[in-house]
Amino acid sequence: MTGPRFTRLVQSLPSTVPFVGPETQERARGAVFDARLGANENGFGPSPRAIAAMTEAAAEIWKYADPESHDLRHALAAHLGVTPDHVIVGEGIDGLLGYLVRLLIEPGDPVVTSEGAYPTFNFHVAGFGGVLHKVPYLGDAEDPAALITAARETGAKLIYIANPDNPMGSCHPAAVIAAMIEQMPEGALLILDEAYIEFAPEGTAPAIDPDDPRVIRMRTFSKGYGMAGARVAYAVAAPALIAAFHKVRNHFGMNRAAQIGALAALQDTGHLAQTVAKVDRARARLAQIAAENGLRALPSATNFVTIDCGGDGDFARRVLAGVVRRGVFIRMPFTPPQDRCIRVSCGPDGELDAFARALPQALAEARAAT
Amino acid sequence: MTGPRFTRLVQSLPSTVPFVGPETQERARGAVFDARLGANENGFGPSPRAIAAMTEAAAEIWKYADPESHDLRHALAAHLGVTPDHVIVGEGIDGLLGYLVRLLIEPGDPVVTSEGAYPTFNFHVAGFGGVLHKVPYLGDAEDPAALITAARETGAKLIYIANPDNPMGSCHPAAVIAAMIEQMPEGALLILDEAYIEFAPEGTAPAIDPDDPRVIRMRTFSKGYGMAGARVAYAVAAPALIAAFHKVRNHFGMNRAAQIGALAALQDTGHLAQTVAKVDRARARLAQIAAENGLRALPSATNFVTIDCGGDGDFARRVLAGVVRRGVFIRMPFTPPQDRCIRVSCGPDGELDAFARALPQALAEARAAT
Numbered sequence: 001m002t003g004p005r006f007t008r009l010v011q012s013l014p015s016t017v018p019f020v021g022p023e024t025q026e027r028a029r030g031a032v033f034d035a036r037l038g039a040n041e042n043g044f045g046p047s048p049r050a051i052a053a054m055t056e057a058a059a060e061i062w063k064y065a066d067p068e069s070h071d072l073r074h075a076l077a078a079h080l081g082v083t084p085d086h087v088i089v090g091e092g093i094d095g096l097l098g099y100l101v102r103l104l105i106e107p108g109d110p111v112v113t114s115e116g117a118y119p120t121f122n123f124h125v126a127g128f129g130g131v132l133h134k135v136p137y138l139g140d141a142e143d144p145a146a147l148i149t150a151a152r153e154t155g156a157k158l159i160y161i162a163n164p165d166n167p168m169g170s171c172h173p174a175a176v177i178a179a180m181i182e183q184m185p186e187g188a189l190l191i192l193d194e195a196y197i198e199f200a201p202e203g204t205a206p207a208i209d210p211d212d213p214r215v216i217r218m219r220t221f222s223k224g225y226g227m228a229g230a231r232v233a234y235a236v237a238a239p240a241l242i243a244a245f246h247k248v249r250n251h252f253g254m255n256r257a258a259q260i261g262a263l264a265a266l267q268d269t270g271h272l273a274q275t276v277a278k279v280d281r282a283r284a285r286l287a288q289i290a291a292e293n294g295l296r297a298l299p300s301a302t303n304f305v306t307i308d309c310g311g312d313g314d315f316a317r318r319v320l321a322g323v324v325r326r327g328v329f330i331r332m333p334f335t336p337p338q339d340r341c342i343r344v345s346c347g348p349d350g351e352l353d354a355f356a357r358a359l360p361q362a363l364a365e366a367r368a369a370t
Numbered sequence: 371m372t373g374p375r376f377t378r379l380v381q382s383l384p385s386t387v388p389f390v391g392p393e394t395q396e397r398a399r400g401a402v403f404d405a406r407l408g409a410n411e412n413g414f415g416p417s418p419r420a421i422a423a424m425t426e427a428a429a430e431i432w433k434y435a436d437p438e439s440h441d442l443r444h445a446l447a448a449h450l451g452v453t454p455d456h457v458i459v460g461e462g463i464d465g466l467l468g469y470l471v472r473l474l475i476e477p478g479d480p481v482v483t484s485e486g487a488y489p490t491f492n493f494h495v496a497g498f499g500g501v502l503h504k505v506p507y508l509g510d511a512e513d514p515a516a517l518i519t520a521a522r523e524t525g526a527k528l529i530y531i532a533n534p535d536n537p538m539g540s541c542h543p544a545a546v547i548a549a550m551i552e553q554m555p556e557g558a559l560l561i562l563d564e565a566y567i568e569f570a571p572e573g574t575a576p577a578i579d580p581d582d583p584r585v586i587r588m589r590t591f592s593k594g595y596g597m598a599g600a601r602v603a604y605a606v607a608a609p610a611l612i613a614a615f616h617k618v619r620n621h622f623g624m625n626r627a628a629q630i631g632a633l634a635a636l637q638d639t640g641h642l643a644q645t646v647a648k649v650d651r652a653r654a655r656l657a658q659i660a661a662e663n664g665l666r667a668l669p670s671a672t673n674f675v676t677i678d679c680g681g682d683g684d685f686a687r688r689v690l691a692g693v694v695r696r697g698v699f700i701r702m703p704f705t706p707p708q709d710r711c712i713r714v715s716c717g718p719d720g721e722l723d724a725f726a727r728a729l730p731q732a733l734a735e736a737r738a739a740t
Contacts, residue, residue, distance in 0.1 A: 003583035003610055004559040005527050007476045013617040023436040036433065045432045054428040054627065058421045061631070062412050062596040066393040091461065095620050106377045120622075127618050157375050189374040213373040226432040229626030240373055247383040248497050250465050252490075255625040256599030257424065261431070 009107060009129045018119040022329045034327035035351035040166065040196075040304045042226035043347035044278045046261070047271035050227065053264035057257035065256035072263045076234055079266060082210040085239040091253050093195055093218045093233040096245075098124045100216065100235075101158070103244050104189065105130040110154040114142045116167070116335030118193065121160050130158075137338060140298055140306075141170040144180040152185045159184070162193035164200050167333040167343050169300035174206035181208070181215050189241075190215040195233075196302035198224030198272060199279055204301060213238045223303055224272055225265040230258035279303045282346035289356045293363055303346045306333070313339035315366055322362025328355050379477060379499045388489040392699045404697035405721035410536065410566075410674045412596035413717035414648045416631070417641035420597065423634035427627035435626035442633045446604055449636060452580040455609040461623050463565055463588045463603040466615075468494045470586065470605075471528070473614050474559065475500040480524040484512045486537070486705030488563065491530050500528075507708060510668055510676075511540040514550040522555045529554070532563040534570045537703040537713050539670035544576035551578070551585050559611075560585040565603075566672035568594030568642060569649055574671060583608045593673055594642055595635040600628035649673045652716035659726045663733055673716045676703070679733075681740070683709035688739055692732025698725050 022039065026032050036043065045051075069089035077084040090096040097120065105111065107129030113121060115134040125132055133154045135146040142161050151159050161180070164171035177192065184190055194217055197205050208215055216237035222228035232254070235242070265271070286305035287297035298306045309316040313336050320332050320342050328351075332342045344355055392409065396402050406413065415421075439459035447454040460466040467490065475481065477499030483491060485504040495502055503524045505516040512531050521529045531550070534541035547562065554560055564587055567575050578585055586607035592598035602624070605612070635641070656675035657667035668676045679686040683706050690702050690712050698721075702712045714725060 001583055002557050003608065004474055005557050006473055006614060009476075010473050010614060010617060015613060015617060017437070017616060017621050019437070019621065021434065021437045023440060024438060027440065039434055041434060042432050045429065051428045051431075054431065055425045057599075058424040058428070058627075058631070059415065061421075061424065061599040061628075062415045063406065064391065064409055064411060064592075064598045065601075067387070067389070067391045068394060070393060070397065091620060091623050094622050098620055103376055103380050104374055106379075187372050187375050213371055222434075228434045229427075229431040231435075231623060231625050238373065243385060244376060244380060246387060247380060247385060250461060250468055251387050251389065252464050253461050253601060253623075255601050255628055257428075257627065258431075258625055261428070 013127060018123045025324070025329065031327070033329040035347065035354035036329050037345040037347050037351055037355060038329040038331040039228070040223060040302070040345045041228045042223055042275065042303055043345070043351055044226060044275050046226040047265045047268035049268045049271070050225070050261040050265035054257045054261040057260045061256060063256060064252055065254045065259050067251040069254055069259055072259050075263055075266055080236060082236060086210045086236050086242060087234055088242045088245045089232065089234045089254065090249065092222060092231045093193060093220050094120050095231070095253070096218055096233055096235050097121050097191070099245050099249050100191065101125055101128050101130065102248055104157045110156045111158045111160070112147055112150045112154060112156040113160040114147065116333055116338050117142065117160060118162060118166060119334070137168070140168040140338060141165060141172065144172065144176055148180060148183045148185070151188050156188050158189055158191060160191045160193065162195065163204065164196040164301035166196065166302065167306060168338060169298055169302045169304060169306045171200050171204050171301035174203050178206040181206070181212070184214045188214070192217045194218060195220045195223050198276060199303050200301040210236060211238050213241065216241060221262045221265060224275060225262070226275065227258070227261065227265060230261055231255065232258050232262040279346045282352060285352055286344055286346065289352070289359060293359055298341070304343055305346070306341045306343045308341050311340060315370065316340050316342055318366035318369055319362050322365045323355065323358045326358035326361060328358045330355070383497060388493045395694070395699065401697070403699040405717065405724035406699050407715040407717050407721055407725060408699040408701040409598070410593060410672070410715045411598045412593055412645065412673055413715070413721055414596055414645050416596040417635045417638035419638045419641070420595070420631040420635040424627045424631040427630045431626060433626060434622055435624040435629050437621040439624060439629055442629050445633055445636055450606060452606060456580045456606050456612060457604055458612045458615045459602065459604045459624065460619065462592060462601045463563060463590050464490050465601070465623070466588055466603055466605050467491050467561070469615050469619050470561065471495055471498050471500065472618055474527045480526045481528045481530070482517055482520045482524060482526040483530040484517065486703055486708050487512065487530060488532060488536060489704070507538070510538040510708065511535060511542065514542065514546055518550060518553045518555070521558050526558050528559055528561060530561045530563065532565065533574065534566040534671035536566065536672065537676060537701070538708060539668055539672045539674060539676045541570050541574050541671035544573050548576040551582070554584045558584070562587040564588060565590045565593055568646060569673050570671040580606060581608045583611065586611060591632045591635060594645060595632070596645060597628070597631065597635060600631055601625065602628050602632040649716045652722060655722055656714055656716065659722070659729060663729055668711070674713050675716070676711045676713045678711050681710060685736055685740065686710050686712055688736035689732050692735045693725065693728045696728035696731060698728045700725070
């Protein structure tokens with residue numbers, strides 16, 4: 001008996017996955033982490049109104065979710081000043097990226113992103129046979145001009161940029177992104193990943209004509225709204241592109257309680273403002289912890305702080321390993337020269353205390369091993 | 371400015387969707403349904419332990435779910451007597467079907483299913499360019515021999531069968547499915563959709579060697595466990611096939627509360643037994659309601675009852691429209707001659723009361739219009 005006949009593309013794909021979850025690491029080390037600061041989760045938690053809505057929805061979980069996400073989509077449209085036909089709701093930005101890549105990319109199609117940018121996007125591009133062309137960061141920021149040039153040279157169907165950026169925490173002002181859109185080559189689509197936009201300075205999100213066929217903007221309830229485990233994100237684009245998602249998406253893919261909880265979270269603007277203020281304080285505290293250890297925290301427009309460990313990638317990896325070994329889950333950039341840094345999520349004081357305790361020991365250990 | 375460059379396949383896909391949700395119908399009619407008996411949801415609801423677990427998880431929804439679904443997957447493996455490497459957890463059977471089709475089907479690849487069987491499977495096959503070959507039902511059951519013959523003739527990569535069947539509620543004994551597996555053509559994979567297995571008579575689920583490369587079996591928490599809105603299902607197959615899912619799936623696609631709730635539901639065997647008993651009584655009541663109206667209820671191995679309206683498809687569609695107009699959401703088979711029937715989910719007495727009130731009026735109306 002032979003096994004199933006996989007597609008040629010699937011046969012060629014590696015078994016590697018973009019991220020190993022903290023639970024996997026906890027099982028390997030035989031203990032839970034004291035602090036969970038590695039996945040840019042928002043430890044300040046969701047709105048109490050979202051919790052109440054999800055609690056109420058739990059007993060009604062026997063019902064499928066509305067496959068149109070009507071109420072949430074309409075509320076988002078009102079919030080954004082667009083029509084509901086400009087909005088698609090999906091299972092996290094990861095889910096939406098997967099659908100989008102599927103819509104555009106056939107084997108061999110060129111795609112442009114930055115070396116060291118979001119690995120899950122790359123996973124989806126590879127998964128549909130796209131060919132990734134990566135440009136380096138400029139300083140510690142994604143480089144719009146280089147992305148546009150690469151797109152022109154390769155004839156890219158898709159260009160990915162995150163603003164603010166992950167994993168470096170940098171951001172471009174709105175005008176830079178707006179200018180980038182004006183320079184887009186014909187037939188290319190810009191994915192503007194704004195997962196962290198709620199934490200960015202005023203003036204980071206460009207005004208975009210929602211009917212502009214050159215750009216799709218993605219946002220999420222995972223970060224600012226503290227609902228990563230719910231899996232709710234949305235994209236805003238011209239209706240023709242939004243309509244195409246319906247041709248391929250898992251129409252009954254949304255969790256009902258998550259849909260209802262996200263709507264409640266969106267309406268609780270006070271909680272979001274409190275969260276942003278708490279994240280701002282946590283960023284300052286992380287910068288202070290870095291300084292106390294003789295390290296430099298990079299400016300952050302996100303809910304994490306990227307800390308330059310002052311050495312090379314091997315040194316930062318040793319620092320990271322030491323921090324993790326002391327029960328604090330953090331991550332770091334994958335690619336040089338950004339991999340001289342570690343990346344620490346903002347969280348409540350107790351979690352940052354654990355990081356503050358672990359860092360000097362990990363640093364000393366890493367220096368001793370140099 | 372031109373729009374994005376969709377793949378040729380996507381350009382060729384229709385914009386139709388497999389199912390219109392009850393909420394869409396409620397918005398169109400301007401009122402909520404009195405009874406929700408159209409999607410084979412389980413109105414007896416989830417285990418109180420699952421509700422408690424999801425409620426507890428709501429405040430922790432700021433954490434991503436474990437991308438490996440370790441705890442749930444291990445519990446399922448123990449429950450099924452297989453290893454965790456034989457099990458994949460996903461966003462409903464719909465989600466798992468989408469991943470599976472993607473793994474195997476390239477444009478032009480042949481796939482075999484039954485005329486009138488699960489439309490969402492067909493949606494995924496079309497979405498990846500597969501060519502569907504459909505065989506008719508035999509009586510009101512899927513026809514294993516015809517499916518096998520069609521697979522041989524077409525060289526199908528995939529064969530779909532649901533046992534018990536939706537939308538007719540029929541089921542084959544385990545020996546028929548086991549014999550079907552023995553007759554599978556080389557290189558074909560059988561999808562055995564057991565979404566309704568918890569409601570079927572003893573002896574419906576065949577014993578399958580979990581290392582058998584010819585079959586993947588899919589089950590769900592949507593039906594027996596009353597958690598359709600949670601989006602948790604699982605598949606059991608040989609480890610090589612399970613491993614392939616990891617190459618393409620949305621690793622962070624699971625809702626955390628759903629994962630935790632499903633584990634609690636699995637452990638509450640008492641609640642499942644109570645649900646099965648309630649469904650059994652509801653099936654008897656629906657058969658009685660049918661008989662009181664001079665109609666015949668088909669035998670059901672599921673949590674719904676398919677009722678022969680005694681006429682043709684147009685007549686049944688009029689009956690359905692009349693029932694729906696009276697505030698009772700039900701559905702019906704799409705394809706003749708099965709479309710002579712309406713399909714009513716099992717539910718609490720109050721919901722069945724609403725159906726019992728609506729049916730005679732809808733029937734009288736439909737007969738008057740004949």
